[in-house]
Amino acid sequence: MTITTLxxxxxxxxxxxxxxxxxxxxxxxxxxxxxxxxxxxxxxQAELLEWMARRMPEEGRPFIQAESELGAINMALGAAxxxxxxxxxxxxxxxxxMAEAMSYMAGAEIPMxxxxxxxxxxxxxxxxxxxxxxxxxxxxxxxxDYRVPVLAPSSIGEAMALMADAFELAEKYxxxxxxxxxxxxxxAMEPVELTFREPPRLGADWAVTGAGxxxxxxxxxxxxxxxDLELHNRHLQAKFAEITAREVRWAGENLDGAExxxxxxxxxxxxxxxxxxxAREDALQVGLFRPIxxxxxxxxxxxxxxxxxxxxxxxxxxxxxxxxxxxxAIEGRQPVAFEGRTGGMVPTPGEVLDALRRxxxxxxxxxxxxxxETRA
Amino acid sequence: MTTETPKGAxxxxxxxxxxxxxxxxxxxxxxxxxxxxxxxxVLGDLGLGARTIAVAPVGCAVFAYDYIGVDFVEAxxxxxxxxxxxxxxxRPDAFVLTYQGDGDLAAIGTAEIIHAAGRGELLTAVFxxxxxxxxxxxxxxxxxxxxxxxxxxxxxxxAAFHGYPIPMTEMLAIMPGVAYAARGSVVDAAAIGRTKQYxxxxxxxxxxxxxxxxxxxxxNCPVGWGMTPTESIERxxxxxxxxxxxxxxVDRTREA
Numbered sequence: 001m002t003i004t005t006l007x008x009x010x011x012x013x014x015x016x017x018x019x020x021x022x023x024x025x026x027x028x029x030x031x032x033x034x035x036x037x038x039x040x041x042x043x044x045q046a047e048l049l050e051w052m053a054r055r056m057p058e059e060g061r062p063f064i065q066a067e068s069e070l071g072a073i074n075m076a077l078g079a080a081x082x083x084x085x086x087x088x089x090x091x092x093x094x095x096x097x098m099a100e101a102m103s104y105m106a107g108a109e110i111p112m113x114x115x116x117x118x119x120x121x122x123x124x125x126x127x128x129x130x131x132x133x134x135x136x137x138x139x140x141x142x143x144x145d146y147r148v149p150v151l152a153p154s155s156i157g158e159a160m161a162l163m164a165d166a167f168e169l170a171e172k173y174x175x176x177x178x179x180x181x182x183x184x185x186x187x188a189m190e191p192v193e194l195t196f197r198e199p200p201r202l203g204a205d206w207a208v209t210g211a212g213x214x215x216x217x218x219x220x221x222x223x224x225x226x227x228d229l230e231l232h233n234r235h236l237q238a239k240f241a242e243i244t245a246r247e248v249r250w251a252g253e254n255l256d257g258a259e260x261x262x263x264x265x266x267x268x269x270x271x272x273x274x275x276x277x278x279a280r281e282d283a284l285q286v287g288l289f290r291p292i293x294x295x296x297x298x299x300x301x302x303x304x305x306x307x308x309x310x311x312x313x314x315x316x317x318x319x320x321x322x323x324x325x326x327x328x329a330i331e332g333r334q335p336v337a338f339e340g341r342t343g344g345m346v347p348t349p350g351e352v353l354d355a356l357r358r359x360x361x362x363x364x365x366x367x368x369x370x371x372x373e374t375r376a
Numbered sequence: 377m378t379t380e381t382p383k384g385a386x387x388x389x390x391x392x393x394x395x396x397x398x399x400x401x402x403x404x405x406x407x408x409x410x411x412x413x414x415x416x417x418v419l420g421d422l423g424l425g426a427r428t429i430a431v432a433p434v435g436c437a438v439f440a441y442d443y444i445g446v447d448f449v450e451a452x453x454x455x456x457x458x459x460x461x462x463x464x465x466x467r468p469d470a471f472v473l474t475y476q477g478d479g480d481l482a483a484i485g486t487a488e489i490i491h492a493a494g495r496g497e498l499l500t501a502v503f504x505x506x507x508x509x510x511x512x513x514x515x516x517x518x519x520x521x522x523x524x525x526x527x528x529x530x531x532x533x534x535a536a537f538h539g540y541p542i543p544m545t546e547m548l549a550i551m552p553g554v555a556y557a558a559r560g561s562v563v564d565a566a567a568i569g570r571t572k573q574y575x576x577x578x579x580x581x582x583x584x585x586x587x588x589x590x591x592x593x594x595x596n597c598p599v600g601w602g603m604t605p606t607e608s609i610e611r612x613x614x615x616x617x618x619x620x621x622x623x624x625x626v627d628r629t630r631e632a
Contacts, residue, residue, distance in 0.1 A: 035466055036462070036465060036466050038462065062465035062466060064461065064465065064495075066458065066491070067458075067487050067488070067490075067491035068487060070455065070458070070487070070488070071455075071458045071461075071487065071488055071491060072458075074451065074452065074455035074458035074459050074462065074488070075458050075459070075461045075462035075465070076462055077449070077451070077452075077455075077458075077459050077462060078431070078449060078451075078458065078459035078460060078461065078462030078463040078464075079462035079463060079465060079466040080462070081449045081459075081462075081463065082429065082463055082466055082467050082470075084466040086462075086466075100452050101452055101455070104450075104452050108450065208429045208447035208448065208449055208463075209429070209447065209467070209470070210426055210427035210428060210429060210446075210447055210467075210469075210470055210471075211425065211426060211428075211445070211446055211447045212425075212426030212427060213426070216441075216445050216446055216447050216448070217447050217448075218441045218447070218448045218449075218450070219448070219449045219450065220432075220441070220448070220449070220450035221450060222438060222450055
């Protein structure tokens with residue numbers, strides 16, 4: 001069988017190129033040592049699949065466009081059960097179809113990285129960018145008592161770096177890992193300094209490889225006796241506690257002396273950044289707290305940051321999902337306001353600025369400090 | 377448990393090395409144990425135990441990994457062919473085997489089996505068809521025969537109400553990616569012997585890189601059918617085998 005391949009794509013570490021988010025994530029995965037990719041076309045992540053369709057054969061690695069998202073994620077389950085480094089990508093409706101296998105993989109402790117380039121929902125929804133799958137990604141996704149690490153990049157460069165980190169986390173903790181991107185990040189092109197990193201292979205002493213020279217292994221999530229299943233769940237919960245203790249990630253900007261703090265991730269954080277620079281013209285000091293791990297959520301760090309401010313504004317491209325985790329972290333000690341657009345709409349910096357002004361009014365901050373009103 | 381061979385006697389029948397020395401959880405009279413044994417024999421005969429990665433289904437046979445001594449992955453319901461595809465593509469040297477029942481393969485996993493066969497994946501698929509959902513208590517399956525009673529077709533399956541049984545193996549056999557499709561049976565010793573030959577051929581075809589191979593085995597479910605084991609074997613012979621006829625359905629390795 002002859003497979004026709006296109007000429008190799010020269011992309012060198014350290015070079016600065018203009019690249020689409022979906023394609024950059026795909027290339028970063030390849031350079032992170034992704035052994036196999038399985039996918040199914042869906043907007044707005046199709047370029048990731050298309051990039052893999054071209055590049056994986058160049059690298060002599062498996063690529064399959066599956067019959068469905070169910071097919072793709074279960075191919076990933078099988079490949080990853082042999083110890084291979086596997087990537088799957090989709091967008092919101094397709095991610096719902098993958099929930100079943102994610103639960104099985106969490107139960108069977110199979111590492112894998114799954115990218116969700118989120119669009120607006122519910123249902124078929126639309127194809128505009130969204131962040132409405134926060135609950136789905138962070139609160140379980142499939143059935144059963146489990147969590148998976150969720151990493152949320154805010155730029156294409158960060159998405160590339162997080163790809164290697166995601167594989168590393170997945171293999172270190174034997175767990176599926178979500179990369180939660182959105183349609184804007186996936187579709188936008190921006191200059192990016194290519195950063196590739198291939199995490200070291202830990203060796204999978206649990207994987208199915210053929211039982212030659214050792215007792216047979218079984219990769220499974222079934223524990224029929226309730227006593228056994230509870231024990232297995234305790235083991236999983238201990239692992240989740242360890243991840244919570246060790247793998248929290250967030251970034252802060254302008255937090256020193258900030259009167260108000262915006263909490264936002266992904267594309268919403270970039271809108272917030274613009275609003276924050278405009279707020280300075282209002283003499284309003286606003287910091288940005290940007291969760292990068294959405295699970296484990298940076299609750300303790302956020303509580304500490306919020307304690308030094310008068311109020312918190314959560315900005316999301318949803319009707320308000322992460323805001324619940326923010327409120328849980330802050331436990332009513334500071335006012336928490338929410339500003340969001342949903343259905344594929346992105347909040348404008350002006351809308352965020354207006355929300356900041358309302359919050360400042362509500363928190364009784366010194367209005368005299370804002371001498372100058374600027375147009376939103 | 378090891379049994380000493382008495383002086384002057386010789387062993388003419390023994391447990392296959394790949395078959396666990398333990399009782400199964402299957403109901404008395406169930407055909408799964410026979411099919412497990414055949415698989416253990418064939419894998420042993422072909423020397424494949426050390427490089428086999430098998431995929432267990434959801435249903436009664438999920439516990440296949442407790443009895444057949446090879447590496448196993450447990451698939452979500454119906455997804456064994458997709459799971460096996462993933463294994464196949466990253467492990468070219470592995471021997472990959474799937475084991476599915478009729479609910480798993482012919483209902484919830486229809487898309488996965490058709491597309492694995494359509495891609496001509498180098499897999500050996502074992503499809504045990506007993507025409508009923510055994511594990512969940514005897515509900516109607518896609519392969520349940522017309523007139524057959526089940527807990528979800530209590531008056532018997534009617535075409536106008538429940539639709540027709542789906543002949544999965546014949547459907548799969550029309551696709552060019554399918555190198556081999558055969559239907560065996562556990563009805564008696566002769567049929568079991570032929571089924572073993574089909575299984576062996578389906579394994580060899582994978583080793584030869586010829587394409588997708590499937591062996592359906594029509595089997596009995598005494599409890600799900602509401603019969604004694606003997607009655608269920610009679611029904612398998614007199615009724616089921618008339619609808620799902622044993623034999624080689626396609627063998628493209630013997631065509632030009």
